[in-house]
Amino acid sequence: MSATVALITGAASGIARHFAGALAKRPDEFSLVLADIDEGGMASAFDQGENLRLHRLNIVSLDDWRRVVDDTVDRFGRIDYLFNIAGGGRPGFFKDQAVENIPFVIELNLTGALYGMRVVADHMVRQGSGHIINVASLAGVAPFAGNVLYSASKSGLRAASIAAAIELREHGVYVTVVCPGVVATPLIEHHADYAEETALVYTTDVMLTVEDVERALVEAMKKKPVELNLPRGQARMAKLASAFPELALRSYPRLKKKGMKRIERIRREQERERG
DSSP states (O other): OOEEEEESSSSSSSHHHHHHHHTOTTTTOOOOOEEEEHHHHHTTTTTOOOEEEEEOTTTTTHHHHHHHHHHHHHHHSSEEEEOOOOOOOOOOOOGGOOOOOHHHHIIIIIIHHHHHHHHHHHHHHHOEEEEEEEEEEGGGGGTTTHHHHHHHHHHHHHHHHHHHHHHHHHTEEEEEEEEEBBBBBBHHHHHGGGGGTTTGGGGGGGOBBBHHHHHHHHHHHHHHOSEEEEEEHHHHHHHHHHHHHHHHHHHHHHHHHHHHHHHHHHHHHHHHOOO
């Protein structure tokens, strides 16, 4: 049986880099196509070979998507999985955001993923099989202050994923949206520079690891749900806040205060470590 072909975006860092590394350890099972705008970051972590190809991909470029997908099909004959993991944000209160950040974040987290879904879906529909797995966020389930642009883009990706899952299922193609809570990656360290704006990020008692997200992606591959949210406790609260947005409005001052206290504690610990 030929190896399963998986295309992973954002493979130069964070969740995608870790997940790609996990699949790369199973070369008999997976042929990998790893894509990122940061070619150097990918090259430092992965060696291109017969069953692993590296591509520069600007996810907001439709031409780039077509090039990478066409090359994948030419090389391996099919695409079994698309993992849309690439993304990012610009923390800050909406009133302080540069106007230019609006298209930047929306294109990075939503438009790019939609391009990938659309181009890959063409091939998967012709195959009569395939699975698109998009990584969104609990911030797209329950939007929160200080994260307007990120929440908007991830909410859009979640909605598009669910709608596409309904449309494509009759063609043998599955779509899953995975919505994790806060994940400990280098991006989260950057949040500390915007303490007041990202205070709600630090109210959680559960900080996910890239290993947690890896397990969720593997679960998504096996069970093929339309949506998978984690961790479960935060996911339940997010769904509740989404259903009753007034709860989010009323609880914001208390949660912001809690987050600010935790950030201050983290800063003091970091200062002690620096001596």
